[in-house]
Structure formats: structure tokens, C-alpha cells
Amino acid sequence: MSDAASASDTIARIEFTETGNSGPCKRFGWSHEEEEHTWTIGRCAELVVPLPPGERYLRLDVSLVPFVHPPRLAEQRLRIEINGRALRELALDGQDIVSVDIDVGQLADPDALCLVFNQPDAASPRSLGLSADGRVLGFGFQWLRVRRVQQLGASPFEPRTLASGGSVARAGAQGSEPGSVIVLGDLQAREVQEIAARIPSFERSFAFTWMAPAETGTSAQAAALREAANLSAVWCQLVPGRPEPSLLDLVPEGVPTVTFPRLTMPVLWPFDGPDRRLVPEPAYPDGRYVFGDTVAAGLADAAGTDDELFAEYLRRSAEQCPNVDAALEEYAEMLGEADRRCTIRVAELILDQFHEVKLFHNYEDPTGVLLRHIATRAIIQSGLYREFGLATVLRELSELTQGYQGLFQNQVPINPIVAQRYGLRWYDPAARYRYTYNKWTVRDYTLQYIRWRPWCF
Amino acid sequence: MAWNGGKSGLRSGVLIYSNCQGEELHRLATRIQSLQQRFEFKLILYHALGESEAHWRPYGEAFMRNVDIVWEQIGPDYVEERAEFHARRPAGARVITFPSFSMLSLWPLAGSDPRTRREPRYPDGRYLQPDFVAAELGVDPDILAGSDDAIFQRYMAISAERMPNLDRRLGLDVAKWRQRDSQSDIPVTDFLMDRFRRCQLFHGLDHLTGEPLGVILKGLCERTFAGLADLDRINQDIEAMLEFYVGADYLQTPVHPQVARHFGLEWYDPQATYRYYANEWTYRDYIVRLVRNAPYCQ
Numbered sequence: 001m002s003d004a005a006s007a008s009d010t011i012a013r014i015e016f017t018e019t020g021n022s023g024p025c026k027r028f029g030w031s032h033e034e035e036e037h038t039w040t041i042g043r044c045a046e047l048v049v050p051l052p053p054g055e056r057y058l059r060l061d062v063s064l065v066p067f068v069h070p071p072r073l074a075e076q077r078l079r080i081e082i083n084g085r086a087l088r089e090l091a092l093d094g095q096d097i098v099s100v101d102i103d104v105g106q107l108a109d110p111d112a113l114c115l116v117f118n119q120p121d122a123a124s125p126r127s128l129g130l131s132a133d134g135r136v137l138g139f140g141f142q143w144l145r146v147r148r149v150q151q152l153g154a155s156p157f158e159p160r161t162l163a164s165g166g167s168v169a170r171a172g173a174q175g176s177e178p179g180s181v182i183v184l185g186d187l188q189a190r191e192v193q194e195i196a197a198r199i200p201s202f203e204r205s206f207a208f209t210w211m212a213p214a215e216t217g218t219s220a221q222a223a224a225l226r227e228a229a230n231l232s233a234v235w236c237q238l239v240p241g242r243p244e245p246s247l248l249d250l251v252p253e254g255v256p257t258v259t260f261p262r263l264t265m266p267v268l269w270p271f272d273g274p275d276r277r278l279v280p281e282p283a284y285p286d287g288r289y290v291f292g293d294t295v296a297a298g299l300a301d302a303a304g305t306d307d308e309l310f311a312e313y314l315r316r317s318a319e320q321c322p323n324v325d326a327a328l329e330e331y332a333e334m335l336g337e338a339d340r341r342c343t344i345r346v347a348e349l350i351l352d353q354f355h356e357v358k359l360f361h362n363y364e365d366p367t368g369v370l371l372r373h374i375a376t377r378a379i380i381q382s383g384l385y386r387e388f389g390l391a392t393v394l395r396e397l398s399e400l401t402q403g404y405q406g407l408f409q410n411q412v413p414i415n416p417i418v419a420q421r422y423g424l425r426w427y428d429p430a431a432r433y434r435y436t437y438n439k440w441t442v443r444d445y446t447l448q449y450i451r452w453r454p455w456c457f
Numbered sequence: 458m459a460w461n462g463g464k465s466g467l468r469s470g471v472l473i474y475s476n477c478q479g480e481e482l483h484r485l486a487t488r489i490q491s492l493q494q495r496f497e498f499k500l501i502l503y504h505a506l507g508e509s510e511a512h513w514r515p516y517g518e519a520f521m522r523n524v525d526i527v528w529e530q531i532g533p534d535y536v537e538e539r540a541e542f543h544a545r546r547p548a549g550a551r552v553i554t555f556p557s558f559s560m561l562s563l564w565p566l567a568g569s570d571p572r573t574r575r576e577p578r579y580p581d582g583r584y585l586q587p588d589f590v591a592a593e594l595g596v597d598p599d600i601l602a603g604s605d606d607a608i609f610q611r612y613m614a615i616s617a618e619r620m621p622n623l624d625r626r627l628g629l630d631v632a633k634w635r636q637r638d639s640q641s642d643i644p645v646t647d648f649l650m651d652r653f654r655r656c657q658l659f660h661g662l663d664h665l666t667g668e669p670l671g672v673i674l675k676g677l678c679e680r681t682f683a684g685l686a687d688l689d690r691i692n693q694d695i696e697a698m699l700e701f702y703v704g705a706d707y708l709q710t711p712v713h714p715q716v717a718r719h720f721g722l723e724w725y726d727p728q729a730t731y732r733y734y735a736n737e738w739t740y741r742d743y744i745v746r747l748v749r750n751a752p753y754c755q
Contacts, residue, residue, distance in 0.1 A: 191754075198578050198752045283488045368735075368754075402746075403736040404754045437484065438701040448701075454694070456488050456702045 009147040011058070012049050016141040025049055027398075028353065028369070029117075037065065037140035042352025043122050045138065049113040049146055050391035051104070057152050058102045060113065061145045065095040067137035069128045073121065076138060081116040083107045083390070084380060092139070101152040111389030113146065114380065118348070134423060136352065178207045180228040181384070184245055185237025186213055188263055188366060188374075191407060192235065195375040199396045201388040206232060213237075213245075222250055231255050233382035237262055238341050240334065256382040260374045261338035261346055265354070267331045268414050268422065269363045270322050271295045277452050284457075289449050291362055291412045295320055296449045306447050313446055317417040324421045344377040346370065358426050361405075361433075362412035368404035372397070410435055413442035468497040470523035471681065472550070474542055475530035476504050476557055478663065481670050481705050482528070482677070489678075489694045491687055497523065503530075506538045516545065524550050528677050531640045532557035553680050555673050556637035556645055559663035560653070562626035563712050563720075566590050566616055567662060572750050579755075584747050586661050586710045590616045591747040605745045612744050616713060623719045643676035645669065657724045661710035667702040671695065706732050711740040 016022045016038040022030075029045025030038055051058075066076035075093040079086060080100065085107075087100060104110045119138030125131040183193035190210045197208040209228075211221055225231075225247060233256045236248055240262065251257050266272065273294035278287040295316050299309060328351075335347035350359060350370070358367050376397060379385055385393035411433035419427040432439040436457040440448065448455060471486070473479045483500040486492070499520065506512045527550045546552075561567060568589030573582035594600045594612060603611075631646060638644035649669070652658060658669050675695055682688055709731035717725035730737040734755040738746065746753065 195754055198754060200752060203578075282493055283490070400752050401754060403730070403733075403738045403742060405735050405737055408735055434703075435701075437703055437706075439703050440701045444701060453697060454488060454490055456485055456698045 009149075010145060011052060011055065011148065012144075012146045014047075014049070014144045016143060020143075022047075022141075028349070028373075031135055031137075034140075037142045039067065039135065039140050040117055040119060040122070040138035041135050041356060042348075043119055043136070043138070044348050044352060045117045045119075047115045047117070047144070048391060048394050049115065049144070050395075051110065051112055051146070053111070055104045055110065055148065057149050058104060059147055059149045060100045060102060060115075061147070062098045063095075063142040063144070064092070064098065064139040065142070066092045066139050067123065067125075068093055069123075069125075069130060072128055073123055076119055076121040078139065079118040079120075081118065083109055083112075083114050095142075101149065103152055109380075109383075109385060109390040111385075112391035112394065114390060114394070122352075134355070134425060136355070177229045178205050179230045179232030181206050181208045181233045181235065181382075182211060182225060182228060182231070183208060183235045184211045184213070184247065185235075185260075186262065187407060188371065189235070189237045191371045192260075192375045192378065195371060195397070195401060195404075196379060196384075198400055199379075199393060200400075201393055201396055202384065205387065206384065211247075213239075222247060225250050233258065233378075233384060235260065235378045235382065238338070240338055258344060258378045258381045259342040260344040260378065261335075261342050263346065263350075263360075263366045263370055263374075264364050265331070265350065265360045266363045267324070267327045268354075268360065268418060268424075269412060270327065270418060271317070271320070271415065272363060273297075275300075283454070288452060288454070291410070293446075293449055295415075296446055299450045300452065302450070306443075309450055310443050310446060313450065314417060317415050321415075321417050321421060324418075328422075343381055344374055346373070349373055355423055355425055361408055362410055365407035365410060367408070368401055368406040371406045372401045372404065408434060413440075413445050416442060467523040468495055469525045470497050470499055470521075471526045471528060472499045472501065472521075472524045472546070473528045473530075474501045474503060474546075475528070476502065476532065476663070477705065478557060478665055478670070478673075479528075479530060481665065482674055485670065485674055485695070485698055485702070486678075488698055489691060491690045491694050492682075499524065501542065503535045503538050503542070506535070506541075508537070513541070513545065521545065521547050526550060526681055527552045528681075529554050530557045531555065531637055551681075553643070553677055554641045555643040555677060556634070556641045557663070558634055558637060558645060558649070560630055560649075560659050561662060562623060562630045563653075563659060563716060564588075564662055564710060565621045565623060565626050565716065566619065566713065568592065570750075571596065578752070583750055583752065585708055588747055590619055591744065595748045595750055601749060605741075608745050608748050609741050612748060617715060620713075620715055623716060627720070642680060643673055645672065648672050654721055655723050657722075660704060660706045661708055664705040664708060664710075666704040666706070667699050668704075670704055671699040671702075708733060711738075711743050714740070 014022050014025055016033060018033045018035055020033060022033065022038060025047050027046035027048060029040050029042050031041045068075060075091045077089055077091050079089045082102065090098060122136045122138040124136045125133040183189050193208045193210040196202060231252060234251050235258045236245060238244060238259050238261055248257060271294045273292045275292045275297040277300065278289065278292060280287060295313060298316065299313060302309060302312065332347065332351055335350060339345040339347045353359060357369055359370055360366050376394065379393060413433045414424065414427065416429055430441060432441055433445060438455055473483050475482065479500055479502060483498055486498040501516055524547050527546055529552055531554050564586065566588045568587055570587035570592035572592065572595060573587055575582065590612060594608065594615065600608060600611060631650065634646040634649060638646050649658060652668065656668060657666050660666060675692065678691055678695065682691055711731050712722065712725060714727060727740065730739055731743060733753065736753055
């Protein structure tokens with residue numbers, strides 16, 4: 001393609017260099033800016049480019065270079081999604097400019113381009129024996145441009161598939177009842193609902209209601225669903241191994257229904273298991289340390305100084321730590337199965353990012369990263385943003401969740417041996433973890449647990 | 458002393474009458490293992506009491522029946538509620554007093570913000586410790602239209618201009634602490650003056666960290682349980698409980714760097730992040746959000 005587009009046709013130009021302007025557009029899956037480019041890391045990366053109103057035909061140009069090392073990694077495949085629609089797959093073996101023509105009228109949202117770059121062949125220089133760099137690199141982005149064109153080339157999109165059946169949520173008309181959004185699921189779903197409900201654009205337009213699993217399927221909840229005024233969307237958490245809540249059958253036709261998985265990550269806490277000491281006590285109705293640790297439990301009767309006990313704990317952990325590759329493979333299968341059932345996918349994000357970013361506080365409590373992802377996808381898939389524009393809603397969501405920690409109250413430290421074997425780059429052995437009203441290091445927590453000491457909650 | 462609760466076959470009641478600082482004392486006290494079988498800790502939050510009889514309903518005769526000891530926090534406000542409490546508490550109960558205290562000199566810009574109002578998702582307002590400089594900037598559309606960097610720079614410039622005489626503010630705090638000490642069985646002023654530079658004692662104006670709460674709790678327990686044979690064990694249990702306890706840190710308010718420099722706060726870390734409900738923000742994040750009155754997740 002020609003790089004000689006006139007400046008007046010250019011709507012946005014994003015430079016991914018150290019002195020560039022890419023920061024506000026990047027969502028997840030990006031490394032730091034380097035002198036000439038920014039690498040995408042993991043298997044997908046997301047970028048949002050706001051569009052001015054009234055645009056019709058656009059051309060997106062992206063200048064990028066794949067991370068390759070022939071012959072072991074001769075090329076990288078790239079699959080771009082624009083506002084939820086997938087483009088045909090490309091394969092790049094060197095620096096290139098990828099161009100895509102877009103009919104804005106065909107997009108679910110004309111206010112912004114939400115670009116997801118999937119890169120299934122991403123690899124780390126370390127895995128190829130090139131350097132100690134453990135980042136899983138996809139493409140080095142140099143610049144991206146969006147410009148107006150008079151006519152379009154052939155459609156770059158694959159046949160349309162929309163999880164929600166293409167329906168679009170309705171906000172309450174001005175002066176009328178707000179639209180209702182019902183969110184079904186456990187505390188994770190409640191958090192997602194809390195995030196969405198606090199987005200300023202939604203405050204007057206949507207009333208969010210959370211229904212806990214114990215309540216779903218009851219006649220009262222069914223009545224609430226049937227009688228919800230101006231039902232705009234239903235977001236439902238699905239639990240692996242359990243059928244979809246029967247309540248979903250009652251969702252009126254045409255109301256967007258979004259499903260997302262219950263998020264767990266047991267592989268990072270492989271020693272979770274029973275402890276004979278875990279019994280209800282007056283001061284600890286659920287037991288003293290509710291997240292079991294079989295290695296620590298095995299040391300319950302051991303004598304020794306703190307240093308000796310912790311050293312023995314680490315020694316036994318190394319001995320008993322499961323094969324991480326096999327565990328990860330099994331976990332990936334579980335995530336894949338969840339993805340197949342749900343309209344919101346999480347497998348790629350979790351598997352790509354867990355080395356780089358903390359995604360869980362304990363095996364069942366996600367950090368803000370994942371909860372924000374679910375909220376973002378749910379908003380996009382159910383079309384709640386339409387009245388306000390995707391760029392506006394995503395900007396508000398981003399500002400709202402700056403520093404958001406997710407379900408952070410019960411942080412269980414990751415065993416140092418486990419962190420090492422999984423290569424968790426964010427892991428800090430000296431970090432302090434919150435457990436309700438306490439903060440302790442992994443060593444403190446482990447010794448407290450072994451000695452079954454009381455604590456304040 | 459006689460433990461009336463024990464005579465009636467119940468655990469003896471220790472009633473804490475306090476503001477939110479008492480919530481933390483109650484949280485700690487109920488988990489002291491060596492006391493659990495013998496004592497029941499109860500709580501009345503005086504700032505939550507209203508004028509109507511309905512507010513007192515949970516604290517009727519059944520509630521008061523086994524109360525042998527009252528840990529009463531001394532403070533200048535809620536005078537009518539206190540008088541009502543005095544009329545209702547068991548006549549024979551032994552009263553041990555401790556002070557309520559705050560430290561305004563660490564947050565000398567604390568003031569009111571006209572934007573603070575009840576909202577469905579923020580029933581007490583968005584930011585519970587308003588700052589008059591942030592409030593002033595936050596109603597200026599030109600300021601709000603600027604970048605986060607511009608807002609922060611403006612805040613730092615204006616706040617430096619408006620910074621009150623900090624030594625005078627500390628003097629006012631100390632005078633208030635001493636005055637409360639004079640009415641209390643558990644004095645705190647010497648402890649606060651000795652420690653506030655070396656370790657963080659407050660998360661916000663009146664939200665305490667674990668250390669001052671521990672000092673008060675130990676003082677109350679020593680006076681209350683002085684006759685018990687296992688006082689040493691009780692103290693050990695308290696120490697164990699306090700080892701990793703962080704206090705009431707759900708709404709941490711960052712200290713202005715100029716204040717930290719002036720007082721030579723050894724514990725101050727300019728890069729620290731502060732918890733605000735479910736969020737962790739730096740000082741800069743917090744100030745920009747405060748000026749913008751930005752929504753957040755709880």
C-alpha cells in the first residue's frame with residue numbers, strides 16, 4: 001500500500017515508539033514501548049481507537065514486524081478482530097503493512113475500533129534459545145493509521161457470527177424507565193455487575209440487578225426476570241460441570257444473553273487440600289485457615305525454629321509439586337471447555353497473561369484484570385454501549401477500574417516453588433498479601449498456617 | 458471484682474461504647490483466645506445511634522444483662538446519646554475510659570467539598586475525607602478539562618500556597634489529645650508523640666493502624682483483667698493477634714509530601730499505594746481522582 005495518504009484523510013495515527021502516543025489506546029497484551037516499536041506479548045493484544053462521528057469508509061493500516069527466528073519460527077499467523085468480527089487470517093514472515101478496509105456502517109458500533117490481535121504462534125526468545133528474554137512476543141507494532149477512503153476493497157471479514165444472535169440492548173429512552181440488566185452468578189458476577197453499574201454513562205440508563213446462584217431458578221427470581229421493566233440484557237455466569245440455569249429459558253426472545261465462565265485457577269495453588277484442623281471455631285466460623293495447604297498441614301506437628309520449618313516446607317513443596325506442564329495442559333482443557341460453552345472467552349487471556357500479570361488472589365478470586373475483561377466483553381456483546389459510543393464507555397470503564405484489585409480480601413500467597421516452576425515474572429517473594437485485616441509475606445503466612453496461629457479478621 | 462455475668466451462667470459482658478475505632482477494638486477483643494470462654498465483647502457505636510427509641514431497641518435489658526464492664530470512649534460529640542447511654546448502662550458496671558482521637562495535622566487540607574452527596578452507589582458520598590484544595594479545583598471546568606498531569610501540578614502548586622502552619626496544627630492536636638487524656642483511664646498522647654514520626658499510626662484522619670489500637674486494647678485489658686491469673690497469656694494472645702494486623706485501612710488517605718517532609722515522617726514512601734475500598738492508588742492517582750470526583754469500584 002502507499003504511505004502517502006493525505007493528512008486531511010487521516011483520522012488517527014498511533015505511533016508505538018518510545019516517544020509515541022499509543023499509551024491511551026492500549027488495553028492488554030502489550031510490552032513496554034521501545035525505540036522503534038512495541039511488542040505484543042502473549043497470544044492476544046487489544047487496542048481501542050476512537051472514531052469521530054459520521055464516518056463511512058475507512059482504511060486501517062498497521063505497520064508491524066513479526067518476531068521470527070527461521071527455521072524454527074519462520075512466520076507468525078495474525079488474526080485481527082474488529083469490534084468482535086474476525087478477519088481472515090494472515091501469516092507474516094517479515095516487516096509488513098497490513099491494510100483492512102472497513103465499512104463503518106457494518107460495525108456494531110461506529111464510535112470506535114476495538115481491535116484484537118490474536119497471534120497463536122507467539123514465542124519467547126528464551127524458548128528459541130536466543131536470549132534470556134522470557135516475554136512471549138508476537139508482533140512489533142510500529143505505527144497504525146486510520147484514514148478515510150472513497151470506496152472499499154473486498155470485505156476482509158469472515159462470515160458473521162455473533163454470540164448474542166446480533167441483538168442489541170436497549171437503553172431506557174430519555175425520561176422513561178431505565179433498561180434492566182440482570183446478572184446471574186456468584187460473587188464474581190456481583191463484581192462484574194458492580195463495575196458496569198458504576199460506569200457514568202450507564203447510571204441513568206440501566207438498572208443492574210445481581211442474582212446469586214442460590215436464588216436463580218426460584219419462582220421469585222423467575223418472576224423478577226419476567227417482570228423486569230425494559231429488560232435490556234442478561235449476563236449469566238456458567239459453572240463448569242453444571243447445566244445452564246433454567247432461568248435463561250425465560251429470557252424473552254431478542255434480549256441479548258451473554259454467558260461467561262466461573263473463573264478459577266487451581267494450578268497456581270496445587271497444594272490446596274484438606275486439613276484435619278480446619279473445623280468451625282467460635283472466632284472462626286468457617287475454620288481458621290480456609291484455604292488448605294497439604295504440605296503445610298503435613299508439618300503441623302513438626303518442631304523447629306521458624307527458619308527450619310519454612311526450609312522444610314520449601315523442600316517438601318519441591319518434592320510434591322506436580323508436573324506443571326501436565327497440570328497446565330489439563331487446566332487449558334478446562335478453560336477451553338468453558339470457552340466453548342460461553343459467549344465470553346477467557347482461555348487465551350488467562351493462558352497468555354498469567355506469567356506476566358497477577359490474575360488471581362487465590363484459586364477462585366480473580367484480580368481486577370479478569371473481572372474488567374468480563375465486564376468489557378459483556379458490555380460489548382450485549383450492545384449496552386450503543387447509545388453512548390463504545391469509545392466513551394470503554395474510556396469510562398478504564399478510568400473507573402484504574403487500580404481496581406478485584407476480589408482482593410483473601411489473598412493466598414503462591415508457593416515460591418510453584419511461582420518458580422511456572423515462571424511467574426510478576427512474582428515478588430517479599431510481597432505482602434492481604435488476608436482481611438492482615439498483611440503478611442509468603443513466609444509469614446506459611447508459618448502462621450503451619451502453627452495454626454490465631455489471626456484477626 | 459465480681460463478674461455478674463458469670464453468676465447468671467452467662468459469659469461476663471464487656472461493652473465497648475465507641476465510634477468506629479471501637480469496631481476495630483471489638484474485632485480484636487473477640488478473637489483473644491484466652492478470653493473467649495469467659496467474656497463476651499459487645500459493641501455500641503455511638504455515631505450510629507439516632508434520637509428515636511428504635512435505635513436503642515437492640516440494646517435493651519437482654520443485651521445489658523451480663524455487662525460487668527464498660528469500655529467507654531471519651532469524645533466531645535454525641536452528648537445526648539452519651540447521656541442516654543449512661544442512663545441505660547447497668548448501674549453496677551465498672552467503667553474504664555479511653556480517648557477518641559484523630560490527627561488533623563497530617564491532613565491539614567481536610568475540609569468540605571460541595572460535591573459530596575449521597576448517591577445510589579456511594580451512599581456516604583464518593584470521597585469521605587474531602588480536601589478543600591481539591592474541592593476548589595474540582596468545580597472549575599477549565600481545570601477539569603485539563604490532563605491528569607495538569608490537574609496534579611495545579612493541585613500541588615495551590616496546596617503548597619495554602620498549606621497552613623503545620624507546627625501550630627500539631628500543637629492543636631496535642632492539646633486536644635491531652636485534654637481527652639485527662640478524662641481517660643488510658644492516655645495516648647505520649648505514645649502518639651513518641652511514635653508518629655517513626656511509624657504510621659493513622660490511615661486517615663481518625664482511622665487507626667494496628668499499633669495505636671493495640672496500645673489501647675492492651676491498656677484496657679490490663680485494667681480490666683488485672684486480677685486474672687493468666688494476664689500474661691492474655692497479653693501474649695493480643696501480641697500474636699497484632700503481629701500482622703493492619704487496622705482500619707479500607708479508606709486510606711495519602712499524606713501530602715510537604716507534610717511528610719515537614720514532620721520528617723520516617724515511614725513515608727512517596728511511591729506507596731493506598732487502599733481505597735477495592736482499589737490501590739498512588740498519591741498522584743488519589744489526588745487526580747479526588748479533584749475529578751471520579752467514580753471507583755468498591
